[in-house]
Amino acid sequence: xxxxxxxxxxxxxxxxxxxxxxxxxxxxxxxxxxxxxxxxxxxxxxxxxxxxxxxxxxxxxxxxxxxxxxxxxxxxxxxxxxxxxxxxxxxxxxxxxxxxxxxxxxxxxxxxxxxxxxxxxxxxxxxxxxxxxxxxxx
Numbered sequence: 001x002x003x004x005x006x007x008x009x010x011x012x013x014x015x016x017x018x019x020x021x022x023x024x025x026x027x028x029x030x031x032x033x034x035x036x037x038x039x040x041x042x043x044x045x046x047x048x049x050x051x052x053x054x055x056x057x058x059x060x061x062x063x064x065x066x067x068x069x070x071x072x073x074x075x076x077x078x079x080x081x082x083x084x085x086x087x088x089x090x091x092x093x094x095x096x097x098x099x100x101x102x103x104x105x106x107x108x109x110x111x112x113x114x115x116x117x118x119x120x121x122x123x124x125x126x127x128x129x130x131x132x133x134x135x136x137x138x
Contacts, residue, residue, distance in 0.1 A: 004119035005029070007112040009040040016112030017081055017097040018055040021135060032058065047094045049133060052081060056135065064134035073124050078102040080132040082109070100132065 005026050007016040012026070015038075019029035030040065036058060038051050053063055063081075070082070079102075083095035098121075099110040109121040121127070 004110045005112055006114050006119060007040075008114075011043055012040040013097040013112050014052045015040055015055070017099050017110070018052060018059075020099045020110045020112065021056070021061065021079070021081075022059050029055070043094075047092050052097065052133070062136040064136070067131040067133055069131050070129040073100075073107060076100050076102070076107075076132060077134045079135040081135060082127070082129040082132045084127045084129050086130045095130065098127070 002023065005016045005019040007013050008026050015029050015033050016026055019026055022029065033039070033055055036054055038055065049067060056063055080100045082098050082100050084098055085096040087094055096113070098112070101108055101110065109127065111119050111121050
């Protein structure tokens, strides 16, 4: 497995998460995103799922049609985008994107935040996802 992609901008977690799914670098994914009129400087990346869906669709990756409420880690599919760190600012919901993967039955989370001691996380109890988007065919 390649090293997890680290976000290079405060609101770059969506770009980094898609890069982690597609096996691209942050700069490669940022160039693709910019070509789709998606920019890390746009705070909507934290509060709207259409951007991450458009980046994945551009790579012909299908996702679940809607956001699925998080029930448990065991109930997650083998590949999903998770929304964690939910909060509101001026009545708008914001979150941080991470990637959940299960490989050979072993679950882990790829978290692109630059301040983490490890970007491969197993501290599931600390993350508290609200919902997820299943990634169907990456």
